[in-house]
Amino acid sequence: MSPPAAVNIDVGVEAVDDNSPTTTPDYLTVLGVDELRAKTVFSGGIAAVGLSDAFKSKSNTKKPMSKDFTYRLTLESRSRQPSPLKLAAQHLSKKGMISLGGGLPSSAYFPFDHVSVGVPRGDLFSESDIHEYAHNVTIGKHDMKEGRSAYDLSVALNYGQGTGSPQMVRWVTEHTEIVHNPPYQDWASVMTVGSTSAFEMCLRSFCNRGDYFIADEYAFCSAIEAGNGLGIKAVGIRMDSEGMIPSHLDEVLSNWDEKARNAAKPFLIYLVPTGQNPTGSTQGAQRRREIYALAQKHDLIFIEDEPYYFLQMDKYVSPNAAASNGNGNGSASPAPKNLDEFLKGLVPSYLSMDVDGRVIRLDSFSKVIAPGSRCGWLTTSSKICERLMRHNEVTVQAPSGFSQAILFKLLDEHWGHGKYLDWLGYIRKEYSARRNIMLEACEKYIPQEVASWTPPAAGMFLWFKLRQDRHPAFGKKSLLEIEQEIFEAVIDQKTLLAKGSWFFAAQEGQHPDLYFRATFAAAEEGAMVEGIRRFGNALRISFGLPGAVKET
Incomplete structure (x- = not known):
């Protein structure tokens, strides 16, 4: 996966691609999972308790313990008590137990006998191949009792624990140890209904109304709005092509x-380090080490939101630049030879370098399986995990049973960890190709005298910086008015991009530059190229550049 030598194109700063290798110990290979499972006891009845400690490798016990950050919790979080009904459900696993306690409906009244889903067969991952050659897997109501599966509808569709189902907790725990191998002993994973919900849960657990949390200067707007609704403001830290600038974080x-802020110094930091939304920036390994060191210096709790982690790409090389060197399009590197090489090619996660237990990592199936699954997980120290699990118990309870059952059938029984990583490699390649198509269209259609961009090294987004000083209304209208004028010009071209101001973290401040965000994730390839052409035409119209075409 080593990227080719960079060829500069005049579209802004080159993306940093510091893929310092991660380390996967021999005992944490994908092929070692079956041996590990043979040594663990798995209980998966109705409302069964599923804790990560039951599914981690024994060598995990040789690591040091985490620090205790529960003193950072809010009164709301510290006050949560275990649900008596959830605690009582653990007795259901006893042989011969007759339950007249909890209000768990009989599965006899679930109007579903089975659910069948068509999933990829072998390595046939394309949409057309899945449609033509789909392998049908079926989830029956009583598969567990009949010895056909470790999970069925009678369990999945009933109430469960705040951890999520043991079946999925086992899988995400194994995956987390294989990919990230947290360097302390007492870590745990809990299922969530997606990272947006998990982040809101973290805000309520660590911040009170009137507090601040730390974010990138331009950040995921739903995260900012989650804070606004709770009376928790974001303080934005300046960014470069690698995302958050450590020196500015330390300065702030x-x-x-x-007294001036009327708020205590913030200690909660929120980052999307890979393929950041909206800028597309990716932090290299050294940048991550620098920010983690500052988290230690200022005693921060770290929320690592990583929906795009596996969508890390090779450096982009312009076909024009490559052709001038006689190399052709050098944007594609050889595929990794094996899963270990694939994993070692990823930028190390914050979780993998977290010696203290101060990182709360948010993972999700939204960008790599389906957003509508509303299923993900978080990983952090077991003490913090327990508090967040209590929050689950009285809010979302757990992800949808349908989602957990279908994901279990696909990820655990049909694919296994190895084939899931193969899938991630496949969609990485697909998104790389889509990114390249958009970038080639940009070079052809976007007027570079007023717009620049950095080829993203991961994710789904391309971030355009516009030269507001070259706009005819510069000095006559505010930046937001100029942004709105350009936005309307783009809409007139029947194309939609996101305004940069939607993502500005410090909503009460004035953002200094003019940005627009495009995604290469949604539109079909031909439509994507046409959308970029229309965006370029809208810029020519708005900036009064030659070559503009008035279209109706």
């Missing part, structure tokens, strides 16, 4: 004025 925290 070192000089925090509690």
Whole structure:
């Protein structure tokens, strides 16, 4: 997966691609999972308790313990008590137990006998191949009792624990140890209904109304709005092509004025380190080490939101630049030879370098399986995990039983960890191709005298910086008015991009630059190229450049 030598194109700063290798110990290979499972006891009845400790490798016990960050929790989080009904459900696993306690409906009244889904057969991952050669897997109501599966509808569709089903907790725990191998002993994973919900849960667990949390200067707008609704503001840290700038983070925290801000120094930091939304920036390994060191210096709790982690790509090389060197399009590198090489080619996660237990990593199936599954998981120290699990118990309870059952059937019984990583490699290649198509269209249609961009090294987004000083209304209208004028010009071209101001973290401040965000994830390839052409035409119209075409 080593990227080719960079060829500069005049579209802004080159993306940093610091893929310092991760380390996967021999005992944490994908092929070692079956041996590990043979040594663990698995209980998966109705409302069964599923804790990560039951599914981690024994060598995990040789690691040091995490630090205790429960003192950072809010009164709301510290006050949560275990649900008596959830605790009582653990007795259901006893042989011969007759339950007249909890209000768990009889599965006899679930109007479903089975659910069948068509999934990829072998390595046939394309949409057309899945449609033509789909392998049908079936989830029956009583597969567990009849010895056909470790999970069935009678369990999945009933109430469960705040951890999520043991079947899925086992799978995500194994996956987390294989990919990230947290360097402390007492870590745990809990299922969530997606990362947006998990982040809101973290805000309520660590911040009170009037507090601040730390974010990138331009950040995921739903995260900012989640804070706004709770009366928790974001303080934005300046960014470069690798995302958050460590020196500015240190400056803001070192000089925090509690009286001027009327708020205590923030200790919760929220980042999307890979394929950041909206800028598409990816932090290299050294940048991550620098920010983690500052988290230790200022005693921060770290939320690592990583929906795009596996969509890491090779450096983009312009076909024009490559052709001039006689190399053809050098944007594609050889595929990794095996799964170990694939994993070692990924930028190390914050979780993998977290010696303290201060990182809360949010993972999701939204960008790599389906957003509508509303299923993901978080990983952090077991003490913090327990508090977040209590929050689950009285809010979402757990992800949908249908989602957990279908994902279990696909990921555990049909694919296994190895084939799932093969799938991730496949969609990485697909998104790389889509990114390249958009970038080639940009070079052809976007007027570079007023727009620049950095080829993203991961994710789904391309971030355009526009030269507001070259706009005819510069000095006559505010930046937001110019942004709106350009936005309307783009809409007139029947194309939709996101305005940069939607993502500005410090909503009460003035953002200094003019940006627009495009995604290469949604539209068909031909439509994507046409959308970029229309965006370029809208820029020519709005900036008064030659070559603009008035279209109706």
